[in-house]
Amino acid sequence: MQPILSITDLTKTYATGFKALKGISLDIREGEIFALLGPNGAGKTTLISIACGLVRPSGGRVTVGGHDITADYRSARGMIGLVPQELTTDAFETVWDTVTFSRGLFGKRRDPAHIEKVLRDLSLWDKRDATLRTLSGGMKRRVLIAKALSHEPRLLFLDEPTAGVDVELRRDMWRLVRALRDDGVTMVLTTHYIEEAEEMADRVGVIRGGELILVEEKAALMRQLGRKRLVIDLAAPVPGLPETLARHRLKASADGAQLFYTYEAAAAGAPDLGGLMQDLAGAGAVVRDVTTSQNTLEEIFVDLVSQRA
Amino acid sequence: MNIHAVRAIYGFEMARTLRTLTQSIVSPVLSTALYFVVFGAALGSRIPSVDGVSYGAFIVPGLVMLSLLTQSIANASFGIYFPRFTGTIYEILSAPISAFEIVAGYVGAAASKSIVLGLIIIATSALFVPLHVEHPVWMVAALVLTSVTFSLFGFVIGIWADGFEKLQLVPLLVVTPLTFLGGSFYSIETLPAPWRQIAYLNPVVYLVNGFRWSFVGRADVPPEVSFGMTLAILALCAALIAWIFRTGYRLKT
Ligand SMILES: Nc1ncnc2c1ncn2[C@@H]1O[C@H](COP(=O)(O)OP(=O)(O)O)[C@@H](O)[C@H]1O
Ligand SMILES: [Mg+2]
Numbered sequence: 176m177q178p179i180l181s182i183t184d185l186t187k188t189y190a191t192g193f194k195a196l197k198g199i200s201l202d203i204r205e206g207e208i209f210a211l212l213g214p215n216g217a218g219k220t221t222l223i224s225i226a227c228g229l230v231r232p233s234g235g236r237v238t239v240g241g242h243d244i245t246a247d248y249r250s251a252r253g254m255i256g257l258v259p260q261e262l263t264t265d266a267f268e269t270v271w272d273t274v275t276f277s278r279g280l281f282g283k284r285r286d287p288a289h290i291e292k293v294l295r296d297l298s299l300w301d302k303r304d305a306t307l308r309t310l311s312g313g314m315k316r317r318v319l320i321a322k323a324l325s326h327e328p329r330l331l332f333l334d335e336p337t338a339g340v341d342v343e344l345r346r347d348m349w350r351l352v353r354a355l356r357d358d359g360v361t362m363v364l365t366t367h368y369i370e371e372a373e374e375m376a377d378r379v380g381v382i383r384g385g386e387l388i389l390v391e392e393k394a395a396l397m398r399q400l401g402r403k404r405l406v407i408d409l410a411a412p413v414p415g416l417p418e419t420l421a422r423h424r425l426k427a428s429a430d431g432a433q434l435f436y437t438y439e440a441a442a443a444g445a446p447d448l449g450g451l452m453q454d455l456a457g458a459g460a461v462v463r464d465v466t467t468s469q470n471t472l473e474e475i476f477v478d479l480v481s482q483r484a
Numbered sequence: 485m486n487i488h489a490v491r492a493i494y495g496f497e498m499a500r501t502l503r504t505l506t507q508s509i510v511s512p513v514l515s516t517a518l519y520f521v522v523f524g525a526a527l528g529s530r531i532p533s534v535d536g537v538s539y540g541a542f543i544v545p546g547l548v549m550l551s552l553l554t555q556s557i558a559n560a561s562f563g564i565y566f567p568r569f570t571g572t573i574y575e576i577l578s579a580p581i582s583a584f585e586i587v588a589g590y591v592g593a594a595a596s597k598s599i600v601l602g603l604i605i606i607a608t609s610a611l612f613v614p615l616h617v618e619h620p621v622w623m624v625a626a627l628v629l630t631s632v633t634f635s636l637f638g639f640v641i642g643i644w645a646d647g648f649e650k651l652q653l654v655p656l657l658v659v660t661p662l663t664f665l666g667g668s669f670y671s672i673e674t675l676p677a678p679w680r681q682i683a684y685l686n687p688v689v690y691l692v693n694g695f696r697w698s699f700v701g702r703a704d705v706p707p708e709v710s711f712g713m714t715l716a717i718l719a720l721c722a723a724l725i726a727w728i729f730r731t732g733y734r735l736k737t
């Protein structure tokens with residue numbers, strides 16, 4: 176199937192000479208939720224802005240639904256909804272007017288029933304006659320989402336949708352994202368929180384310094400993330416691992432003073448830690464200390480990236 | 485053609501006008517009335533007539549022009565500057581809409597407002613002086629053409645400005661002086677040399693005189709020259725705007 180968003184060798188060098196994107200290639204499948212994960216300044220907003228026509232690419236090619244974003248910008252942009260990172264709204268318009276305006280801007284005929292549905296989905300219906308400057312930050316963000324949904328986009332960009340957002344809005348947002356996915360809307364969201372990617376995304380792309388260093392199915396990423404490591408300090412080294420410990424698949428440090436036990440914290444069958452301790456005692460090992468550590472995202476990235484190299 | 489988008493922008497801008505009715509309509513009308521009181525009634529009684537036209541009637545086209553120029557520029561420049569300032573321009577720039585359609589929406593709204601304003605000022609002036617329009621069709625044509633031209637010019641300023649001061653700068657330092665020196669309140673022909681020759685370098689002279697010709701049938705400049713000059717300014721502004729959208733100047737990085 177043709178990808179809904181196809182990015183090929185995309186580069187961006189700002190007027191300052193700063194290379195914000197260094198040759199990004201990425202295909203987004205129709206209907207998926209893709210999380211673009213990366214620290215501040217990684218180039219997430221730049222990437223989205225190019226796809227939406229707000230920033231000019233320096234090189235490469237982007238198509239939306241097969242339409243080139245420059246040569247055939249009308250068809251390409253008509254499919255896109257954008258919820259920007261910054262809270263930018265008009266001040267004196269009403270919620271209803273500003274959302275209706277967005278729909279017109281994207282070339283769709285008036286459809287009050289659709290606007291009503293969008294406002295209700297976002298708990299904005301009661302606020303439809305309120306002027307925007309009277310709304311709280313959270314409400315304004317809802318309005319921005321409503322504007323992006325007003326013209327029924329096939330591809331929705333959410334640039335850091337939950338940055339500085341309260342719990343309630345966060346929950347509403349995820350419910351909305353699921354509902355949109357059920358309607359077949361493709362979503363690309365950016366975040367620097369792994370939890371956010373974990374909660375919603377089908378696939379995760381990691382961007383850093385203008386480079387896409389990893390694209391992975393979320394499930395695979397999370398399996399890695401869920402892995403824990405138990406470090407067992409022994410009072411005295413155990414020379415070689417006794418047979419009775421074989422079933423635990425332990426690893427030993429070079430001097431034999433430490434044993435490592437790796438297990439899936441989130442796996443269905445709980446790890447048999449009690450059995451492990453009994454077997455250790457049975458083998459005559461004196462356990463002095465036990466610590467656990469969880470794989471950090473950083474480690475997983477390094478792991479996955481080095482696997483690929 | 486994304487006609488829904490043009491209508492959306494036009495409607496948005498006109499709604500803004502209605503919200504700020506006092507500022508948009510009432511204050512220009514009031515200041516025009518003040519001009520009539522000062523120039524028409526107080527001073528005009530001592531100036532019998534210019535070129536066979538009563539002084540009050542003589543300054544009507546100039547007064548309308550003054551409002552038309554300043555209001556067209558103010559409306560159009562603010563209309564596009566404000567979304568740039570707040571950041572809401574992102575939506576316009578990401579919409580499936582051409583440069584022509586964006587300009588049609590913003591400039592169309594600013595020009596509409598100026599045209600209505602011009603007609604209101606003409607009607608107001610009829611309260612002070614006996615009004616006669618020699619060439620009504622040309623009068624309306626000049627009104628429309630000038631409004632569109634200077635709304636385009638305002639659009640350019642609204643893109644160029646990177647602060648509210650700059651937004652005021654051109655109207656205040658260039659347009660208003662040129663209008664006052666452009667024969668709004670006197671005939672250029674009454675100026676001594678070399679000021680008369682210098683005055684003809686001022687484009688506003690041609691606008692005012694074209695408009696005056698449509699009212700009284702006489703002017704310092706032949707009407708063809710006046711209309712030609714207006715069209716030339718219009719073409720210049722349109723070319724500037726085309727360049728802005730082609731290069732993304734102050735709009736896209
Ligand atoms: N208009 C600009 N001119 C110069 N540099 C910019 C501009 N916009 C963004 N940058 C730089 O490009 C980098 C990527 O920015 P951005 O795409 O906003 O990152 P992210 O959204 O991942 O935080 C940053 O280092 C930022 O400073
Ligand atoms: Mg960003």
